[in-house]
Amino acid sequence: MTQQLSPPAPARPGSLRRLLLGCGVAAGPLYVTVALVQALTREGFDLTRHAWSLLANGEPGWIQTANFAVTGLATVAAAVGLRRALMPGRGARWAPILVGAFGVSMIGAALFPADPAMGFPAGTPEGPGVVTLSGILHLAVGGVGFLCLSAACYIIGSRYARHGDNGWAWYSRVTGTLFLGSFAGIASGAGGAAGTLVFVAGIVAVWCWLSLLSLSLARHPA
Numbered sequence: 665m666t667q668q669l670s671p672p673a674p675a676r677p678g679s680l681r682r683l684l685l686g687c688g689v690a691a692g693p694l695y696v697t698v699a700l701v702q703a704l705t706r707e708g709f710d711l712t713r714h715a716w717s718l719l720a721n722g723e724p725g726w727i728q729t730a731n732f733a734v735t736g737l738a739t740v741a742a743a744v745g746l747r748r749a750l751m752p753g754r755g756a757r758w759a760p761i762l763v764g765a766f767g768v769s770m771i772g773a774a775l776f777p778a779d780p781a782m783g784f785p786a787g788t789p790e791g792p793g794v795v796t797l798s799g800i801l802h803l804a805v806g807g808v809g810f811l812c813l814s815a816a817c818y819i820i821g822s823r824y825a826r827h828g829d830n831g832w833a834w835y836s837r838v839t840g841t842l843f844l845g846s847f848a849g850i851a852s853g854a855g856g857a858a859g860t861l862v863f864v865a866g867i868v869a870v871w872c873w874l875s876l877l878s879l880s881l882a883r884h885p886a
Contacts, residue, residue, distance in 0.1 A: 688742025688878030692871025769809025
């Protein structure tokens with residue numbers, strides 16, 4: 665008699681949630697590591713003068729373009745995981761939407777590279793350079809994404825404050841403030857080398873926040 669095989673069991677909701685949030689854990693370290701390795705090894709790149717977006721230019725620029733795209737997709741997946749992990753209540757709807765919007769903005773940054781500027785890539789004239797539609801769209805989608813992620817920090821902070829978790833509440837709010845302030849500084853063109861380095865610190869800080877938040881929610885939905 666032929667034995668009938670049972671269909672594979674569907675993935676448990678908890679397993680899928682942890683998988684999606686695992687993308688959020690990995691997104692930040694992936695983005696920061698790939699960008700920093702390029703920043704430290706590519707000819708002519710200066711961390712005190714050049715934004716990481718400029719790495720998408722030149723022959724090896726495909727690496728940063730792929731970094732934007734893969735990290736963006738991972739962030740969108742993390743947003744879906746956040747929606748599954750956050751119990752109904754303050755921020756359960758809007759925090760995942762805002763994180764997802766940031767992920768989409770990363771994909772947009774991959775589709776619309778920044779214009780060469782400030783002497784990078786090597787051989788580019790000093791100064792802001794020629795402004796193209798791609799460069800304008802890159803700034804636009806990046807700005808919207810940064811604002812969305814900053815807002816998500818504050819919303820998550822408010823949610824944790826309501827639940828009595830002051831540690832996560834303050835951590836989220838401080839991260840959102842640092843990230844928003846560093847973006848405002850770099851967008852205004854103020855601060856010079858110090859402003860650029862503060863912006864790098866803000867990027868690293870907000871990616872750490874998303875990774876730790878994803879890890880915490882993967883273990884204990886809130």
